[in-house]
Amino acid sequence: xxxxxxxxxxxxxxxxxxxxxxxxxxxxxxxxxxxxxxxxxxxxxxxxxxxxxxxxxxxxxxxxxxxxxxxxxxxxxxxxxxxxxxxxxxxxxxxxxxxxxxxxxxxxxxxxxxxxxxxxxxxxxxxxxxxxxxxxxxxxxxxxxxxxxxxxxxxxxxxxxxxxxxxxxxxxxxxxxxxxxxxxxxxxxxxxxxxxxxxxxxxxxxxxxxxxxxxxxxxxxxxxxxxxxxxxxxxxxxxxxxxxxxxxxxxxxxxxxxxxxxxxxxxxxxxxxxxxxxxxxxxxxxxxxxxxxxxxxxxxxxxxxxxxxxxxxxxxxxxxxxxxxxxxxxxxxxxxxxxxxxxxxxxxxxxxxxxxxxxxxxxxxxxxxxxxxxxxxxxxxxxxxxxxxxxxxxxxxxxxxxxxxxxxxxxxxxxxxxxxxxxxxxxxxxxxxxxxxxxxxxxxxxxxxxxxxxxxxxxxxxxxxxxxxxxxxxxxxxxxxxxxxxxxxxxxxxxxxxxxxxxxxxxxxxxxxxxxxxxxxxxxxxxxxxxxxxxxxxxxxxxxxxxxxxxxxxxxxxxxxxxxxxxxxxxxxxxxxxxxxxxxxxxxxxxxxxxxxxxxxxxxxxxxxxxxxxxxxxxxxxxxxxxxxxxxxxxxxxxxxxxxxxxxxxxxxxxxxxx
Numbered sequence: 001x002x003x004x005x006x007x008x009x010x011x012x013x014x015x016x017x018x019x020x021x022x023x024x025x026x027x028x029x030x031x032x033x034x035x036x037x038x039x040x041x042x043x044x045x046x047x048x049x050x051x052x053x054x055x056x057x058x059x060x061x062x063x064x065x066x067x068x069x070x071x072x073x074x075x076x077x078x079x080x081x082x083x084x085x086x087x088x089x090x091x092x093x094x095x096x097x098x099x100x101x102x103x104x105x106x107x108x109x110x111x112x113x114x115x116x117x118x119x120x121x122x123x124x125x126x127x128x129x130x131x132x133x134x135x136x137x138x139x140x141x142x143x144x145x146x147x148x149x150x151x152x153x154x155x156x157x158x159x160x161x162x163x164x165x166x167x168x169x170x171x172x173x174x175x176x177x178x179x180x181x182x183x184x185x186x187x188x189x190x191x192x193x194x195x196x197x198x199x200x201x202x203x204x205x206x207x208x209x210x211x212x213x214x215x216x217x218x219x220x221x222x223x224x225x226x227x228x229x230x231x232x233x234x235x236x237x238x239x240x241x242x243x244x245x246x247x248x249x250x251x252x253x254x255x256x257x258x259x260x261x262x263x264x265x266x267x268x269x270x271x272x273x274x275x276x277x278x279x280x281x282x283x284x285x286x287x288x289x290x291x292x293x294x295x296x297x298x299x300x301x302x303x304x305x306x307x308x309x310x311x312x313x314x315x316x317x318x319x320x321x322x323x324x325x326x327x328x329x330x331x332x333x334x335x336x337x338x339x340x341x342x343x344x345x346x347x348x349x350x351x352x353x354x355x356x357x358x359x360x361x362x363x364x365x366x367x368x369x370x371x372x373x374x375x376x377x378x379x380x381x382x383x384x385x386x387x388x389x390x391x392x393x394x395x396x397x398x399x400x401x402x403x404x405x406x407x408x409x410x411x412x413x414x415x416x417x418x419x420x421x422x423x424x425x426x427x428x429x430x431x432x433x434x435x436x437x438x439x440x441x442x443x444x445x446x447x448x449x450x451x452x453x454x455x456x457x458x459x460x461x462x463x464x465x466x467x468x469x470x471x472x473x474x475x476x477x478x479x480x481x482x483x484x485x486x487x488x489x490x491x492x493x494x495x496x497x498x499x500x501x502x503x504x505x506x507x508x509x510x511x512x513x514x515x516x517x518x519x520x521x522x523x524x525x526x527x528x529x530x531x532x533x534x535x536x537x538x539x540x541x542x543x544x545x546x547x548x549x550x551x552x553x554x555x556x557x558x559x560x561x562x563x564x565x566x567x568x569x570x571x572x573x574x575x576x577x578x579x580x581x582x583x584x585x586x587x588x589x590x591x592x593x594x595x596x597x598x599x600x601x602x603x604x605x606x607x608x609x610x611x612x613x614x615x616x617x618x619x620x621x622x623x624x625x626x627x628x629x630x631x632x633x634x635x636x637x638x639x640x641x642x643x644x645x646x647x648x649x650x651x652x653x654x655x656x657x658x659x
Contacts (some may be wrong), residue, residue: 281326
């Protein structure tokens with residue numbers, strides 16, 4: 001049998017001119033919470049397990065960072081912009097004491113972060129007695145919250161406080177990590193939160209300090225609701241235009257740009273006392289398969305990922321609190337190692353994904369990149385793992401590979417799932433007791449977990465907060481006018497004018513038609529028109545017609561632009577496969593073609609506004625002006641710019657390719 005190769009090569013540091021640095025939540029579709037754990041392992045035994053949900057409020061902050069104005073004034077100096085690496089400090093003496101007093105089962109529980117989106121058919125927004133008892137009894141390391149759990153900032157603050165109280169009531173020596181995926185752009189969970197336009201929009205600003213400003217707002221809002229861990233920033237390099245799951249979640253297709261922006265994003269979270277988790281190691285940007293629903297493979301060599309995917313993670317390893325793994329196979333990197341498994345789906349021998357690979361986690365992430373923090377899996381509910389690996393086998397392989405925490409290892413939606421979770425914990429503890437998982441591995445992971453909890457004040461005695469105080473803070477902070485202004489600044493800086501043959505700016509009083517696809521886009525267009533009128537940049541919007549083209553045939557395009565002097569159409573694509581119906585630009589491309597050609601025939605200036613990945617800009621070359629906003633949220637800023645309110649300065653963060 002072939003042996004695993006131990007890798008000793010270390011990635012060289014990036015040039016000093018650089019300022020450097022998944023998820024997590026897999027689908028919210030309900031599944032059978034009992035059946036998901038009853039799967040035969042390689043040894044032929046029947047296992048069971050599941051997940052549960054907890055949430056927590058953070059009680060302390062990290063060391064004070066330099067404020068944004070200081071950083072902005074010295075942005076040219078890496079030493080001034082990046083976080084200082086503190087000298088190695090001795091562990092909090094409480095850590096060894098806590099560890100020595102823990103049972104094997106308690107150690108395993110610290111290594112699990114479940115989710116409870118719903119409980120017996122209802123969204124879990126209020127902590128009920130059953131869930132409270134479940135949290136109290138099991139003392140998990142943390143919990144991840146979804147939009148299901150958050151209907152308002154005030155309610156979320158009460159829920160997280162209650163989960164922390166339930167955890168403490170069971171005698172837990174440490175508070176909970178309470179996590180969510182608040183990346184900005186398409187991945188936002190916090191109800192009424194300041195959305196932000198997303199990572200690719202940040203990359204388009206060309207200013208890494210915008211990443212820090214953005215994450216400061218996100219961190220401030222999360223911590224006010226008792227959420228102390230953000231599964232962000234996404235640090236994938238989107239170097240495959242056909243990627244179906246990353247796209248605008250990435251800052252750029254350039255690894256050094258991603259590293260630079262991710263580093264500042266981490267700092268912004270730390271400024272507000274929120275932990276950061278970069279994802280999805282070693283990189284999800286080159287896949288053509290979504291690991292939520294498939295089993296992706298990246299055919300790159302180790303040298304190739306060293307020069308691309310690993311660049312952001314190598315820098316982030318210096319400052320991030322968590323690294324989230326990817327359920328992706330890298331056969332050219334791990335293929336020579338003894339790292340395969342017989343799939344429970346089809347009996348085929350499969351190469352282990354990064355999440356379960358010791359080569360990836362121990363040799364590369366820890367050995368080569370020098371990462372010392374917590375490694376957490378992406379959701380183990382995702383099909384890339386759950387379809388091919390028995391639950392206990394994936395737990396054993398992940399822990400033995402060097403992973404510290406298991407995210408969402410199953411589905412909990414009621415007492416049945418809760419009971420399965422408890423058996424899952426018992427079964428993992430049994431594997432540690434009989435040596436299938438070395439006890440030293442549990443101790444290493446729990447020590448890392450407790451070390452981080454000590455740093456963020458989660459080993460301190462819990463003081464029951466006043467409900468009125470925490471709800472007032474959440475209400476005042478989340479979606480505040482101040483945060484909205486930061487969002488507006490970023491949106492404006494992101495807007496990119498790629499081509500302009502005189503179509504922009506649109507003059508006041510011109511007859512204009514704006515064609516949009518979704519109701520959300522209409523809302524943001526109207527917001528721009530109202531702002532333009534308020535600021536007296538246009539006298540009226542009566543001459544501006546809005547048309548929703550979803551479902552309209554190409555035959556209506558000529559009538560839609562009739563009489564217009566300027567015609568704007570919004571386009572959106574998830575990836576470069578514009579002819580596929582999975583992307584609504586693909587399914588509507590014929591209408592957009594007809595709209596543009598009809599505008600030309602009738603003498604109207606045409607403007608194409610790309611509202612997601614900008615790859616569609618190369619799909620419609622006959623237009624007079626090309627703009628990109630990278631998100632629906634920044635459509636307001638783009639329309640604002642189209643009418644001459646300001647001159648866009650954004651730059652394309654990815655390369656365009658001709659179809």
